[in-house]
Amino acid sequence: MNIFAQRINGILPNNGKPAAGFTLIELIVVIVLLSVLASIGTGFIVSTTEAYQRTQTRALLVNTSRQALERMTRQLRIALPYSVRVTNGGNCLEFMPIAAGGNYFSPVPDDENLAAAAQTIDASPISIDFGAALHVTIGAMSAAEIYGATAASREGYASGNITLSAAKRWRRNSINRRYYLLDNPQAFCVVGNELRFYDGIGIADANVNVAGAHSIIARNINSTAPFALASGSANRNTAITISLDFSSGGETINYSQQVLIRNVP
Numbered sequence: 001m002n003i004f005a006q007r008i009n010g011i012l013p014n015n016g017k018p019a020a021g022f023t024l025i026e027l028i029v030v031i032v033l034l035s036v037l038a039s040i041g042t043g044f045i046v047s048t049t050e051a052y053q054r055t056q057t058r059a060l061l062v063n064t065s066r067q068a069l070e071r072m073t074r075q076l077r078i079a080l081p082y083s084v085r086v087t088n089g090g091n092c093l094e095f096m097p098i099a100a101g102g103n104y105f106s107p108v109p110d111d112e113n114l115a116a117a118a119q120t121i122d123a124s125p126i127s128i129d130f131g132a133a134l135h136v137t138i139g140a141m142s143a144a145e146i147y148g149a150t151a152a153s154r155e156g157y158a159s160g161n162i163t164l165s166a167a168k169r170w171r172r173n174s175i176n177r178r179y180y181l182l183d184n185p186q187a188f189c190v191v192g193n194e195l196r197f198y199d200g201i202g203i204a205d206a207n208v209n210v211a212g213a214h215s216i217i218a219r220n221i222n223s224t225a226p227f228a229l230a231s232g233s234a235n236r237n238t239a240i241t242i243s244l245d246f247s248s249g250g251e252t253i254n255y256s257q258q259v260l261i262r263n264v265p
Contacts, residue, residue, distance in 0.1 A: 057249040065246045065255045068195055068218045072188055072242060073259050078130060080180055081238040081263045082153075085143040086227050092189040092208045093227040093240065094201065096146065099133040100126050100181040104162070107177075108138060110170040117167035123179060126161055133157050133181035135203070136164060139172040142231070147185070149204040157181055178264060190226045194219050195244065220247045237263050 076084070076095060083096035104123040109115035126133070140146050140153035147154075153172075156165030162179065185201040187208045196214040222245040230239040243256040 053249070054251060057251045058253065061246045061248055061251060061253045064218050065244065065253060068244070069242065069255060069257050071217060073257070075186070076240060076259050077261060079261055080137060080140070080146070080182060081261045082140040082142055082231075083137075083146050083182070083185070084229060084238055084240060084261065085147070086229050087187070087207045088189060088210065090225055090227060091191065092187045092198075092210075093229075093242075094185050094187040094208060096135070096182040096185050097131055098129075098180050099131045099183050100128045102126060102179060103177050104138075104179050105177070107173050108170050109168070110139070110172050112172065115169070117169040119164050119167040120160075121162040121164070121179065123161045126181065128181070131183035134184055135182040136162060137180050137182060138170050138178075139174045141172075145171060147203060147206075151203075154182075154203075176264070188217070188227075189214075190221055190223055190244070193221050195221045218246065221245065222247055222252070237261060 075097065076093075078097050079095035080098055083094075085094050086092065087094050102124040104121050106122050107113060107115075108121055109118055121136075121138075134157055135154050136157045137146060137154045145151055145153035153170060155168040157163075158165050184199075185203060185205075187198045187201060189196045189198060189208055189210055191210045194216050195218040196210070197217055198208050198210075198212060198214045200213075201208055223243060226242065226244055228241040228243070230241075238261040240259045240261070241256065242259065243254070246253050246255065
């Protein structure tokens with residue numbers, strides 16, 4: 001076949017030289033190499049993306065846990081130490097926030113001096129700092145003396161400096177003649193996978209009604225023993241240990257924090 005015929009049949013280019021190209025084996029080798037490189041590149045991108053997502057998830061868990069524990073710590077530090085108790089099978093931490101406090105001038109009737117019950121207390125002027133003043137407590141030494149329909153170291157607050165809702169003989173006087181005005185009980189509870197806050201709990205309720213109104217502080221909580229309490233005494237602070245597991249996207253962070261409530265009897 002002459003050169004003209006070869007050019008007509010597409011075998012030769014216009015310059016008269018034989019056409020250059022790849023063999024089938026070369027094409028297969030190139031395809032295999034590109035596939036290997038694509039697999040390596042895809043795996044690298046996927047692992048990098050997963051690592052980034054894990055980092056983002058951990059950062060979100062850290063922020064959520066810190067915000068939750070900071071809020072709990074702030075509210076617990078204004079609680080009356082002897083009002084803190086663990087309820088609902090260990091899943092709730094209940095307390096009564098202090099609305100105001102001060103000193104009274106003369107001893108109140110108590111079980112030691114056996115003075116007649118009185119409805120007024122001669123005390124220093126009152127300034128309500130937080131919430132509402134609904135209850136008065138003097139000389140409390142345990143939660144049992146504060147909660148319940150009738151309590152040895154708690155009475156309803158009516159008005160002034162200080163008028164009680166009923167005449168009262170107290171269990172004991174405060175060693176520093178201090179009184180506290182308290183708001184209704186509040187509580188932090190772990191219910192299912194949620195950390196909740198409950199407000200306005202009944203003073204006579206033995207447990208928190210977890211079906212009642214609440215606000216959600218955090219979700220994806222997992223903890224079998226979220227709250228532990230070391231009760232205080234006349235010369236020792238009340239210590240609360242909070243231990244919570246925060247989970248999301250296969251990542252879990254455990255936070256354990258101790259809160260000390262200063263006891264000023």
